[in-house]
Amino acid sequence: MRTHSGPIAEGSKPTLSMKEQRERLPIAQGRDALIREIRENDVTVLVGETGSEIPQYLLEAGIAGDGMIAVTQPRKVAATSLATRVATEQGVALGSLVGYSVRFDEASSSSTRIKYVTDGMLVRELLSDEALSKYSVIIIDEAHERTLRTDLLLANLKTIQKKRNGDPEGSRSSRTGKEKARVERRNPLKVVIMSATLDAEKFSKYYGNAKVFQADYVDSAMRTFFQIHIDQTPGDVLIFLPGQEDIENLEKTIQLFAKRLPAQTPGVAIYPMYAALPPSQQSAIFLPAPHGMRKCILATNIAETSITIPGIKYVIDTGKCKEKRYLSRDSGTGFDTLLTKDITQSSAMQRAGRAGREGPGFCFRLFTEDAYHSMPLSAEPEIRRVTLTSSLLQLKCLGQDLETLEFIDKPDPDSIASALSTLYLLGALDDTKSLTPLGRQMAHFPLEPSYARALLASFSHSCPSDVISLLSVLSTSSKLYVDTTSNREEAAESRRKFRAGSGDHVTLLNVLRAYEEVKEQVKGKERKEWCKAQFLNERCLNEALEIRSQLRGVCERFQLDWRDSVGEQKQGGDEAILQSMLAGLVNQAAFLQADGSYKQIMGPETIKIHPSSSLCDKKVPAIIYDELVYTSHIYARGVSAISRSALQELAVFRRRET
DNA sequence: GAGCACTGC
Numbered sequence: 001m002r003t004h005s006g007p008i009a010e011g012s013k014p015t016l017s018m019k020e021q022r023e024r025l026p027i028a029q030g031r032d033a034l035i036r037e038i039r040e041n042d043v044t045v046l047v048g049e050t051g052s053e054i055p056q057y058l059l060e061a062g063i064a065g066d067g068m069i070a071v072t073q074p075r076k077v078a079a080t081s082l083a084t085r086v087a088t089e090q091g092v093a094l095g096s097l098v099g100y101s102v103r104f105d106e107a108s109s110s111s112t113r114i115k116y117v118t119d120g121m122l123v124r125e126l127l128s129d130e131a132l133s134k135y136s137v138i139i140i141d142e143a144h145e146r147t148l149r150t151d152l153l154l155a156n157l158k159t160i161q162k163k164r165n166g167d168p169e170g171s172r173s174s175r176t177g178k179e180k181a182r183v184e185r186r187n188p189l190k191v192v193i194m195s196a197t198l199d200a201e202k203f204s205k206y207y208g209n210a211k212v213f214q215a216d217y218v219d220s221a222m223r224t225f226f227q228i229h230i231d232q233t234p235g236d237v238l239i240f241l242p243g244q245e246d247i248e249n250l251e252k253t254i255q256l257f258a259k260r261l262p263a264q265t266p267g268v269a270i271y272p273m274y275a276a277l278p279p280s281q282q283s284a285i286f287l288p289a290p291h292g293m294r295k296c297i298l299a300t301n302i303a304e305t306s307i308t309i310p311g312i313k314y315v316i317d318t319g320k321c322k323e324k325r326y327l328s329r330d331s332g333t334g335f336d337t338l339l340t341k342d343i344t345q346s347s348a349m350q351r352a353g354r355a356g357r358e359g360p361g362f363c364f365r366l367f368t369e370d371a372y373h374s375m376p377l378s379a380e381p382e383i384r385r386v387t388l389t390s391s392l393l394q395l396k397c398l399g400q401d402l403e404t405l406e407f408i409d410k411p412d413p414d415s416i417a418s419a420l421s422t423l424y425l426l427g428a429l430d431d432t433k434s435l436t437p438l439g440r441q442m443a444h445f446p447l448e449p450s451y452a453r454a455l456l457a458s459f460s461h462s463c464p465s466d467v468i469s470l471l472s473v474l475s476t477s478s479k480l481y482v483d484t485t486s487n488r489e490e491a492a493e494s495r496r497k498f499r500a501g502s503g504d505h506v507t508l509l510n511v512l513r514a515y516e517e518v519k520e521q522v523k524g525k526e527r528k529e530w531c532k533a534q535f536l537n538e539r540c541l542n543e544a545l546e547i548r549s550q551l552r553g554v555c556e557r558f559q560l561d562w563r564d565s566v567g568e569q570k571q572g573g574d575e576a577i578l579q580s581m582l583a584g585l586v587n588q589a590a591f592l593q594a595d596g597s598y599k600q601i602m603g604p605e606t607i608k609i610h611p612s613s614s615l616c617d618k619k620v621p622a623i624i625y626d627e628l629v630y631t632s633h634i635y636a637r638g639v640s641a642i643s644r645s646a647l648q649e650l651a652v653f654r655r656r657e658t
Numbered sequence: 659g660a661g662c663a664c665t666g667c
Contacts, residue, residue, distance in 0.1 A: 243661070244662090274662080275661085275663065275664095276661055276662095300662055300663075301662060301663060302662080306663070321662060322662035324662065324663085390667095394667095445667090446667035447667085477665085550667085608659095610660070611660045612659090612660060612661085616659075617659090629661080631661080632659095635660080637661090
């Protein structure tokens with residue numbers, strides 16, 4: 001196993017529109033932060049970047065002033081080919097704005113601002129100009145290779161910076177103060193060290209704890225991929241990314257750049273992989289890539305443990321993942337967060353181990369060794385991360401308690417308070433925190449307590465059959481709607497016919513009703529076609545039907561007749577179903593505010609309706625929702641409109657709470 | 659204007 005990172009050695013096919021293209025790519029996103037970092041620091045250590053983009057950024061941002069930017073490379077061929085590539089990207093002739101200088105070969109002129117040189121060449125220049133005064137920025141690429149000439153250069157640059165930039169700690173006060181310091185800084189030198197991950201800290205310490213800048217991980221994943229693609233032997237590549245959005249972005253950029261590779265370079269076959277991907281596309285990753293192409297899989301941590309993809313030779317690990325975590329409120333109105341975080345050490349090892357199961361393998365980690373050591377060893381136990389409502393109800397049935405039971409890791413007191421509050425609101429616990437008969441009955445259903453409560457409430461609204469069907473769909477483990485960003489519009493359009501005015505809950509019910517009709521009328525293959533045409537996951541629908549018969553079975557055991565249904569009566573029917581749901585979703589309700597956002601009825605948060613909801617952009621006085629997830633905003637998902645009269649029923653709960 | 663992965667009943 002080897003960890004390293006470096007430049008894309010070969011250039012792309014000359015295309016004048018490339019610069020334009022590049023600017024429209026997501027690559028440009030991390031750029032501003034990077035510029036700021038270099039502007040503010042005399043020395044910057046850059047991790048996971050390569051020497052082709054940075055000098056162009058710096059020049060465009062005016063950081064080089066009137067001086068030149070030198071980019072050093074350990075090898076001549078890299079210096080010349082990078083210069084060629086960058087000149088092409090800038091749309092200029094080689095040797096004008098962008099040039100190079102290596103032994104026996106030079107392409108530069110008085111107008112040259114970015115010059116690619118071998119490190120040996122720059123060492124030689126020291127002999128004629130000790131301060132390297134014509135350069136205002138020197139970028140040391142491939143610093144981790146630690147060639148003798150690079151090390152010589154690094155030592156000299158330290159001295160040169162003291163002379164040209166002034167010594168921040170030492171001599172400034174002993175001289176004539178401010179004026180002298182200003183004079184000294186007239187031609188300051190910026191040093192940018194591009195290094196592979198593991199060595200970054202060493203360079204930083206050498207330069208008095210210089211700032212280490214971690215490049216954007218999607219961007220560096222792309223660069224690392226092309227470096228492998230161009231420099232390394234054939235073999236499949238697996239890239240770990242946190243989520244669907246990053247995967248889709250990276251897929252686009254790789255595809256764009258792959259098109260511009262020289263004709264002799266093999267093509268790239270990209271396979272995205274994440275749980276929400278339609279099953280047919282998921283299975284594609286197990287097929288061999290088309291002849292002569294390199295297979296590149298972009299995956300979430302689904303490829304870390306759940307699935308094993310054979311034949312992976314190279315792994316690129318961004319070191320990031322998404323983590324779902326419950327943020328408790330003792331009122332029970334907390335919400336889930338779904339944010340990008342650093343992975344754990346065990347996860348990093350697991351990811352590295354995905355390479356080379358059938359032969360030698362390589363892992364390229366886009367994080368430093370220090371970063372690795374500051375990662376937690378392993379994931380925090382679930383008891384610390386998730387809502388405990390369901391477990392608390394079960395413990396209560398066993399005569400036990402979250403507060404008194406001795407756990408390996410104690411649950412968070414807020415989380416316990418949140419669970420207690422929710423169960424009390426649902427009527428599962430009384431005001432002495434004791435289990436009620438209702439609570440015991442709820443616990444018999446294999447459902448979240450809120451859904452169990454909704455199920456039981458449906459009997460008084462004469463619609464248990466409908467609510468049980470709905471809850472079955474809500475309880476499935478897989479996703480019902482299968483769509484990706486590209487076909488999202490089309491998928492939404494084809495499912496429009498299921499849409500209910502009241503919102504997502506009855507819409508789901510309509511989908512299941514429609515599937516049942518189709519199931520009665522047509523056979524397997526046609527049924528499959530039907531699901532595909534509506535962008536529905538048939539496995540999910542069948543799972544829902546299984547759950548439904550289980551739930552009906554539980555009802556029967558308790559002599560509850562589940563057959564009542566609102567049937568086809570539209571208006572009143574929806575109302576009855578949502579009234580039942582409301583009984584379970586008591587603290588999952590919000591009301592409309594003047595600015596169009598919604599505010600939790602029992603909690604403090606302002607929330608938005610998730611864009612995937614049929615009620616998104618619709619203004620209704622009040623809503624109930626299945627879940628609240630904080631990503632870029634606090635989004636409510638699975639949303640239905642509730643009436644004012646329903647809202648009044650909530651007021652009863654609120655009074656009881658106080 | 660947008661979803662990490664599991665599991666159990």
